[in-house]
Amino acid sequence: MAEALARHSMVKAAASAWTAVMNRYPELASEPIVAGWAHAGRPLIVRRPACSDVAGMIPLGLPLPPSHGKRRIAVSLAAADIVASAPPPLLADAAAAAPAHWRTTIDLLLQLLPETRTFGSLAWQHLTGLPYLTESSDLDLLWPLSSMAQAKTLPSAIAGIAKQAPMRLDGEITGPAGGVQWRELTGTDEDEVLVKSPAGVASMARAAFLAGAVS
Incomplete structure (x- = not known):
């Protein structure tokens, strides 16, 4: 390809x-x-x-x-x-493979950002039909940024959902530069974050990543 x-x-x-x-x-x-x-x-x-x-x-x-x-x-x-x-499957498409007690959290995540994708155990169970999910499984997600307003509010909104979730929410907020673990983006604008891309891992100011993600 x-x-x-x-x-x-x-x-x-x-x-x-x-x-x-x-x-x-x-x-x-x-x-x-x-x-x-x-x-x-x-x-x-x-x-x-x-x-x-x-x-x-x-x-x-x-x-x-x-x-x-x-x-x-x-x-x-x-x-x-x-x-x-x-791309990895949309969370909305993979949701049917999730345990019943995950559904409230998944619904909140989809209300927050319908374009959310998943790439971990839930995705693999959805794509293969094999039993990947266990009681200790995380929910691994990718949240694509599309606007500056979203960039300012998305990390804290995810944090609010994570506090009530029955599973650990893991994954990255993504933009053109790559992906950053969402918890790193809940800090201040001056904080350095690790941006993962196909080329490797680089450090960038939080504010610069969020601004570049929607430029």
């Missing part, structure tokens, strides 16, 4: 490319759920590159469900080996 893939994008690998990966890593192929992952049409997630990744390859992750050890598997594929890509 020619276009750059954003972090947290969900991609599908060509079955032949996945077979080649399994041939390179027989220790992965010994796990049936991994060996058959791409053949079952299940996605991988775009992650930040590690030092061991080959330049020019797309770094991808595959988090296994708790029943298979909750292992996080890192692989890399050439762009030509990816046959489909999409």
Whole structure:
């Protein structure tokens, strides 16, 4: 695929490319759920590159469900080996896979920002049908900024929902520069925040990130 893939994008690998990966890593192929992952049409997630990744390859992750050890598997594929890509699912679409006692919190989050996306255990359960959610699962979210007014109020609004939530709310508020863990953005304008992007992690003033996120 020619276009750059954003972090947290969900991609599908060509079955032949996945077979080649399994041939390179027989220790992965010994796990049936991994060996058959791409053949079952299940996605991988775009992650930040590690030092061991080959330049020019797309770094991808595959988090296994708790029943298979909750292992996080890192692989890399050439762009030509990816046959489909999409943003992580909308929270509204994944909500049906959530536990019943999460629904009030999810409804509040959707009222706050209908465009909220999810990328953790809830997303994987929704996308694969496999049992990822446990009693200790977080709700991992991405909140895209679209206006300056929203930038000023979103972190505190999330904090208000988090105080009443039955699960931990984790994730990032995102803009063109990358994503920042939402709790970091509840500080003052002079505070430095860590901005995560496909290129790595950089420090930026909170006010600069919020201003740039909607410019």
